[in-house]
Amino acid sequence: xxxxxxxxxxxxxxxxxxxxxxxxxxxxxxxxxxxxxxxxxxxxxxxxxxxxxxxxxxxxxxxxxxxxxxxxxxxxxxxxxxxxxxxxxxxxxxxxxxxxxxxxxxxxxxxxxxxxxxxxxxxxxxxxxxxxxxxxxxxxxxxxxxxxxxxxxxxxxxxxxxxxxxxxxxxxxxxxxxxxxxxxxxxxxxxxxxxxxxxxxxxxxxxxxxxxxxxxxxxxxxxxxxxxxxxxxxxxxxxxxxxxxxxxxxxxxxxxxxxxxxxxxxxxxxxxxxxxxxxxxxxxxxxxxxxxxxxxxxx
Amino acid sequence: xxxxxxxxxxxxxxxxxxxxxxxxxxxxxxxxxxxxxxxxxxxxxxxxxxxxxxxxxxxxxxxxxxxxxxxxxxxxxxxxxxxxxxxxxxxxxxxxxxxxxxxxxxxxxxxxxxxxxxxxxxxxxxxxxxxxxxxxxxxxxxxxxxxxxxxxxxxxxxxxxxxxxxxxxxxxxxxxxxxxxxxxxxxxxxxxxxxxxxxxxxxxxxxxxxxxxxxxxxxxxxxxxxxxxxxxxxxxxxxxxxxxxxxxxxxxxxxxxxxxxxxxxxxxxxxxxxxxxxxxxxxxxxxxxxxx
Numbered sequence: 169x170x171x172x173x174x175x176x177x178x179x180x181x182x183x184x185x186x187x188x189x190x191x192x193x194x195x196x197x198x199x200x201x202x203x204x205x206x207x208x209x210x211x212x213x214x215x216x217x218x219x220x221x222x223x224x225x226x227x228x229x230x231x232x233x234x235x236x237x238x239x240x241x242x243x244x245x246x247x248x249x250x251x252x253x254x255x256x257x258x259x260x261x262x263x264x265x266x267x268x269x270x271x272x273x274x275x276x277x278x279x280x281x282x283x284x285x286x287x288x289x290x291x292x293x294x295x296x297x298x299x300x301x302x303x304x305x306x307x308x309x310x311x312x313x314x315x316x317x318x319x320x321x322x323x324x325x326x327x328x329x330x331x332x333x334x335x336x337x338x339x340x341x342x343x344x345x346x347x348x349x350x351x352x353x354x355x356x357x358x359x360x361x362x363x364x365x366x367x368x369x370x371x372x373x374x375x376x377x378x379x380x381x382x383x384x385x386x387x388x389x390x391x392x393x394x395x396x397x398x399x400x401x402x403x404x405x406x407x408x409x410x411x412x413x414x415x416x417x418x419x420x421x422x423x424x425x426x427x428x429x430x431x432x433x434x435x436x437x438x439x440x441x442x443x444x445x446x447x448x449x450x451x452x453x454x455x456x457x458x459x460x461x462x463x464x465x466x467x
Numbered sequence: 468x469x470x471x472x473x474x475x476x477x478x479x480x481x482x483x484x485x486x487x488x489x490x491x492x493x494x495x496x497x498x499x500x501x502x503x504x505x506x507x508x509x510x511x512x513x514x515x516x517x518x519x520x521x522x523x524x525x526x527x528x529x530x531x532x533x534x535x536x537x538x539x540x541x542x543x544x545x546x547x548x549x550x551x552x553x554x555x556x557x558x559x560x561x562x563x564x565x566x567x568x569x570x571x572x573x574x575x576x577x578x579x580x581x582x583x584x585x586x587x588x589x590x591x592x593x594x595x596x597x598x599x600x601x602x603x604x605x606x607x608x609x610x611x612x613x614x615x616x617x618x619x620x621x622x623x624x625x626x627x628x629x630x631x632x633x634x635x636x637x638x639x640x641x642x643x644x645x646x647x648x649x650x651x652x653x654x655x656x657x658x659x660x661x662x663x664x665x666x667x668x669x670x671x672x673x674x675x676x677x678x679x680x681x682x683x684x685x686x687x688x689x690x691x692x693x694x695x696x697x698x699x700x701x702x703x704x705x706x707x708x709x710x711x712x713x714x715x716x717x718x719x720x721x722x723x724x725x726x727x728x729x730x731x732x733x734x735x736x737x738x739x740x741x742x743x744x745x746x747x748x749x750x751x752x753x754x755x756x757x758x759x
Contacts (some may be wrong), residue, residue, distance in 0.1 A: 353607060
């Protein structure tokens with residue numbers, strides 16, 4: 169970088185300065201502030217002035233009743249979501265890609281993308297309305313077939329399936345956009361050649377389409393795996409209630425309860441830091457494996 | 468083209484399955500809209516299952532008589548407009564320098580930004596910072612801490628890089644145009660489609676968010692619509708809502724009507740814009756996906 173270049177381009181730095189300031193203040197200062205996890209935070213002394221206590225809060229958390237429950241729930245929801253929620257958009261994209269009638273294709277896309285725009289509050293609200301005991305439409309159907317009305321929202325065993333399946337309903341279309349974009353880049357000549365060789369449509373989807381979008385799938389798989397511990401807190405929190413807590417309590421909701429509602433700042437910061445670090449390790453590990461096994465990786 | 472019989476059957480099976488998916492996605496949406504204009508007795512007894520029965524607008528009446536919903540609606544519009552404006556300015560300010568090939572320090576700055584996608588200080592330290600700055604219980608706590616999204620910067624930068632020819636930028640520079648001049652007079656006018664996408668993405672985010680408001684706001688008069696919705700839909704606080712209803716059953720009926728109506732009203736703006744903007748946002752998603 170020469171002085172001459174700098175003189176001609178100093179404006180670029182001026183332009184990006186507010187953005188850098190933003191990232192420092194609202195992302196890196198909190199990262200620095202996470203040191204309260206190793207301190208006993210005293211409001212009057214501030215973050216820097218509070219006394220160090222080492223791993224006290226981590227040990228307390230590790231020995232608490234909540235530790236394994238949070239691990240079990242967070243991982244359970246995350247894995248369930250990965251196994252059910254990840255393949256569906258790929259399948260949907262492959263199916264939409266096979267539609268030859270343009271208008272039908274467009275219609276399917278328009279409709280399946282739409283639920284993405286519902287807010288989390290509305291999404292959970294619709295769940296509550298539909299699953300109301302006795303009068304909700306789902307329980308009306310259950311009762312019509314002679315079943316007992318089920319209290320879906322308060323039954324712990326229903327929490328995870330409801331969370332994951334409603335997520336699939338809401339996001340499958342939107343998540344398929346990326347795969348559809350990748351599919352549109354598939355060379356038609358490959359299909360031509362395969363057809364001459366007598367390949368069926370299913371064979372061509374399997375050997376050509378799926379293969380062509382494999383890098384995209386791997387990248388998204390890494391990203392999804394990386395966020396396994398940060399499961400959609402906003403939605404979990406809304407679906408949570410005292411009755412289903414044993415299967416719905418995850419790291420983030422616990423941090424919120426003990427930290428912001430219970431004002432145990434240091435302890436909850438430790439819990440939050442623990443889950444962030446584990447998350448980070450997972451994403452680095454998955455990326456490493458992906459780079460070793462295939463040729464695609466994030467970095 | 469000569470399709471075999473197996474291929475034709477495949478096409479039919481595929482179409483049938485897609486129609487099934489369509490039904491699954493559409494049914495809840497249609498049900499909510501129909502229920503919002505039906506007699507709630509018909510809804511809760513199962514007589515209304517697809518199309519409205521015993522048409523009534525009582526739910527909407529109650530919604531528009533409710534001050535909290537209206538105030539929340541107004542707040543949300545304010546937050547969305549202010550927030551989206553900040554988002555757009557910040558995204559552009561970051562994307563333009565990063566799109567310049569010769570921008571020294573590009574990789575370092577990129578790393579600083581992308582790293583925050585994978586690691587963060589967490590909820591508590593962030594909360595304490597917001598508190599220390601004195602943003603608690605102000606509109607700024609909702610629009611400043613998420614002033615820009617890294618993913619959108621990447622999309623925007625890629626668009627600048629791929630879609631506006633370097634020659635055009637260099638020509639402007641030779642003509643004595645400053646960087647700010649190029650950005651305002653060359654880049655932005657050529658980037659309208661991507662700006663539309665960004666506006667939609669950011670706007671929807673603000674419209675739908677409730678969590679920042681939940682932790683940072685305490686003053687009910689400042690609550691956005693989604694927090695009010697949460698009380699109505701999920702926490703079932705509708706005593707005031709049912710208003711002058713005489714009997715308990717009537718109150719429950721009104722409550723149900725309000726729930727359906729409020730869902731429709733809350734999503735109306737997004738769904739009205741949706742068909743017009745769909746073309747753009749697919750474009751935006753794909754730019755980010757393929758070249759990001």
